[in-house]
């Protein structure tokens with residue numbers, strides 16, 4: 507019998523700005539979801555926060571995109587939004603972009619990652635949640651974990667892993683809508699790299715073992731401004747990664763987060779900032795960031811979840827956090843100049859564009875301008 511792992515995440519209100527949800531809000535969502543654990547809909551569930559986002563992790567038998575499971579999460583977020591409004595939280599209901607539920611939360615604001623599979627006798631997996639960044643933040647860690655033996659020795663040492671992985675990559679910037687391409691590592695490594703280097707255009711949707719055909723990764727690809735048509739908060743992605751045996755080991759999947767790679771996000775969703783691995787339930791702070799990622803490591807059996815190990819709470823990551831903080835401060839020293847701020851097309855607020863539009867008529871061609879300068883000089 508197959509089990510489905512679903513994670514649905516939304517930002518529905520925060521204390522003190524876009525920092526973290528209140529305890530009352532988290533409790534409200536949690537109690538609504540926990541009431542369904544073990545009933546006909548859910549086998550198990552776990553509710554957590556990262557930055558100002560609340561994520562609902564659920565196990566069930568209803569497959570990917572199930573309307574009843576999605577509605578349960580939607581209703582929990584709607585109920586939570588009432589609490590957020592009563593408490594005067596900032597951005598109450600921010601990610602709930604549609605009024606009426608229409609069968610699936612995809613395209614309605616919340617981020618989703620789901621996969622359905624036959625459980626292995628032991629089923630270890632990782633649940634990642636990131637805040638103040640977008641789905642491209644997972645491009646480099648996934649490339650390193652599933653395609654690069656410099657990061658993942660298993661690609662050399664394990665006969666199953668050395669058969670490689672299939673990447674399903676989504677083009678989220680195409681004018682006619684989202685489209686996907688499938689590429690195989692290692693043969694297509696340069697092609698995979700050529701796409702994934704462009705983190706705002708191409709993002710990993712899923713990764714599959716070529717040895718067994720099993721799905722290893724399900725990642726969220728939602729771009730909120732593609733839905734709302736304007737900035738309504740960064741896309742703050744979630745991701746599920748199955749680990750060990752025919753998949754990379756937990757440590758191989760976690761290792762790339764020690765880089766503190768620069769990702770799109772931070773203040774007003776419009777900067778390049780290093781990604782900081784943090785314990786779950788961490789808020790954000792410096793410059794509305796830095797962008798953060800948490801990871802809960804769990805096992806499950808017949809859909810029932812163990813307690814979670816908070817992977818980035820280990821003391822090792824304190825050192826990484828210090829380095830990421832130093833990198834963030836260093837980058838912020840150049841303010842809005844050059845690589846510190848995102849390119850024009852990726853800016854999440856329209857102020858600069860409006861300013862440039864207003865200046866446009868005041869530009870004169872150099873040839874036209876020259877005589878006036880000359881006249882003033884004479």
Ligand SMILES: O=C(COP(=O)(O)O)[C@@H](O)[C@H](O)[C@H](O)COP(=O)(O)O
Pocket residue numbers: 517523524558600638738739740741742772773774775793794
């Ligand atoms: O990126 C941000 C919020 O992202 P989020 O909603 O948490 O995904 C923040 O930096 C805000 O853009 C910033 O605090 C300004 O917020 P507003 O005053 O425009 O709401």
